[in-house]
Amino acid sequence: xxxxxxxxxxxxxGDEAGPEGALGKSPFQLTAExxxxxxxxxxxxxxxxxxxxxxxQLQFKIVRVLEMLETLVNEGSLTVEELxxxxxxxxxxxxxxxREGSAAGxxxxxxxxxxxxxxxxxxxxxxxxxxxxxxxxxxxKLKSQLLVVQEELQCYKSGLIPAREGPGGRREKGALxxxxxxxxxxxxxxxIIRKLFxxxxxxQT
Amino acid sequence: MxxxxxxxxxxxxxxxxxxxxxTCVLFRFSDDAFNTTFISTIGIDFKIKTVELQGxxxxxxxxxxxxxxxxxxxxxSYYRGAMGIMLVYDITNGKSFENISKWLRNIDEHAxxxxxxxxxxxxxxMDDKRVVPKGKGxxxxxxxxxxxxxxxxxxxxNIEKAFLTxxxxxxxxxxxxxxxxxxxxxxxxxxxxxxxxxxx
Numbered sequence: 001x002x003x004x005x006x007x008x009x010x011x012x013x014g015d016e017a018g019p020e021g022a023l024g025k026s027p028f029q030l031t032a033e034x035x036x037x038x039x040x041x042x043x044x045x046x047x048x049x050x051x052x053x054x055x056x057q058l059q060f061k062i063v064r065v066l067e068m069l070e071t072l073v074n075e076g077s078l079t080v081e082e083l084x085x086x087x088x089x090x091x092x093x094x095x096x097x098x099r100e101g102s103a104a105g106x107x108x109x110x111x112x113x114x115x116x117x118x119x120x121x122x123x124x125x126x127x128x129x130x131x132x133x134x135x136x137x138x139x140x141k142l143k144s145q146l147l148v149v150q151e152e153l154q155c156y157k158s159g160l161i162p163a164r165e166g167p168g169g170r171r172e173k174g175a176l177x178x179x180x181x182x183x184x185x186x187x188x189x190x191x192i193i194r195k196l197f198x199x200x201x202x203x204q205t
Numbered sequence: 206m207x208x209x210x211x212x213x214x215x216x217x218x219x220x221x222x223x224x225x226x227x228t229c230v231l232f233r234f235s236d237d238a239f240n241t242t243f244i245s246t247i248g249i250d251f252k253i254k255t256v257e258l259q260g261x262x263x264x265x266x267x268x269x270x271x272x273x274x275x276x277x278x279x280x281x282s283y284y285r286g287a288m289g290i291m292l293v294y295d296i297t298n299g300k301s302f303e304n305i306s307k308w309l310r311n312i313d314e315h316a317x318x319x320x321x322x323x324x325x326x327x328x329x330x331m332d333d334k335r336v337v338p339k340g341k342g343x344x345x346x347x348x349x350x351x352x353x354x355x356x357x358x359x360x361x362x363n364i365e366k367a368f369l370t371x372x373x374x375x376x377x378x379x380x381x382x383x384x385x386x387x388x389x390x391x392x393x394x395x396x397x398x399x400x401x402x403x404x405x
Contacts, residue, residue, distance in 0.1 A: 133279050136248045144266075147253055151210060 031077065035070045042066070211255055211264035215375050216286055217368075218316075220308055221293035222301040223272030226327040229358035230293060231269050234368050239359050246271040248279045256369060258376055265372060284315035289371045293325045296342075296355065297334040302326075305345060321374045322351040325367055330360035 019041050022034035042062060049055045110116065117124050219227040228246050233239055235252040251268045268287065270280035284290070292308050294301040305324070312322060326342040329335075339355055346353030352370060356363040 129278060132248055133282075136279065140249070140251055143251070144253075 028076075030069075030073050032070055032073055035066060035073055038069075039063075039066050211262040213261055213376070213379065214264045214266060215288050215372055217265055217267045217289040217291065217371065218283060218287035219267065219269050219291045219293060220280070220284075220311070221272055221291075221325075222295070222298070222304050225272065225293045225295040225298065225301045226358050227272065227291075227293050228269050230291075230325065230327060230356060230364060230367075231267055233358040233361055233364045235267070237361075239361075241359075245273060246276075248276050249283055254368075256372060258369065258373055261376070263372055263376065265368065267368075281311060281315045284312065284320075285317065287316055287320055288375050289321040289323065290316060291323050291325055291367065291371065293327050294337070294342075295328050296326045296337045296339075297328050297331050299336045302337045302341070309349060319378070321371060321378070322349070323367065323371050323374075324349075324351055324353045326353070326355040328357060328359070329355040329362060330357040 019037035022030070022037035023041070025034060043059075046055060046059050046062070219231060221227055223245065224243065228244075228250075229239060231252055235254045246269055248271050249268060251266055253264060253266055255262055255264045257263070268283055270276070270283065290312055292305060292312070294305055296302075309322075312320065324342060324346045326337060326339070329339075342353055342355065352374070354363045354367045354370075356367055358364060
């Protein structure tokens with residue numbers, strides 16, 4: 001983007017200075033046009049030297065050198081153009097990466113099995129599997145206890161357990177809670193159950 | 206508990222890929238209802254349903270597992286106490302069928318050796334979207350020597366039949382005991398160890 005205006009300026013300068021101006025230029029800013037200008041100037045001066053065979057000999061070599069210079073200048077300007085495009089692309093790439101980088105933070109340094117947690121996200125993961133396991137276990141335990149209590153309530157409501165046995169039944173329930181650690185209450189329970197439900201099992205079998 | 210409201214307690218387990226309809230199958234069986242909204246099960250849940258088979262009141266405690274991979278460490282710890290496992294796939298989801306072998310391997314690794322298994326191809330009401338032919342389900346079931354049903358929780362097809370058949374199969378293996386000698390405990394349902402009760 002900076003080069004074309006520069007070149008134009010140089011060309012203008014060159015025009016002002018005539019073909020000889022090309023000889024005063026920096027070799028890194030030389031264009032094919034400049035080489036042609038130089039050829040013109042040298043050709044003119046060689047002609048002025050007359051038709052000495054040595055001049056002719058020299059002329060062939062000078063033409064050859066100028067052709068080489070032309071090739072190098074063309075090649076150079078092409079390379080400059082390529083490098084300039086390459087630089088612009090890389091600049092854009094860096095720009096993009098910088099933008100991503102500021103969003104993702106230090107993610108780049110994480111291993112393949114790592115995850116970034118957004119601490120401002122109210123829905124971010126924050127409990128461990130063990131905690132979930134415990135909560136689920138407690139939920140399911142309470143749920144099954146609720147079912148037991150509901151069934152028991154149903155028994156009272158339907159009059160299966162006479163009201164006068166209520167207190168006894170309640171005491172029995174208290175024992176049931178600790179049943180796992182109290183084997184003796186098991187037997188007691190069974191007999192009460194048998195008493196209360198004997199007519200039921202009789203009906204079933 | 207004053208609970209001789211049942212003679213036997215069977216513990217069943219539902220497994221299979223996420224979204225195949227395990228919870229819906231269970232909900233249809235336990236509450237005879239169906240809900241179209243998909244709510245992913247968190248970890249593990251259960252429902253209770255008492256059925257009567259051969260003159261015996263059998264309480265079924267049916268554990269419903271989350272199909273999502275992230276819950277697997279939780280759900281696999283519930284395989285051990287199961288007496289029957291229902292492996293569910295979705296006939297409109299080829300991947301869920303392909304994964305059957307993976308689920309069967311899970312059963313082999315984590316469940317009791319004598320667990321009663323059953324394969325269910327759910328959503329059979331959606332025949333227009335079917336990608337798994339019934340024959341393929343029957344074939345894989347035959348290869349593994351397990352029962353197979355195509356079910357629909359939505360249209361209530363084969364749901365009760367599947368559960369009752371599984372319960373019957375377990376009942377057949379259950380040694381006959383004096384009914385009231387059973388002391389089953391459902392209050393410890395949350396823990397695997399709670400199931401070492403003498404229910405089988």
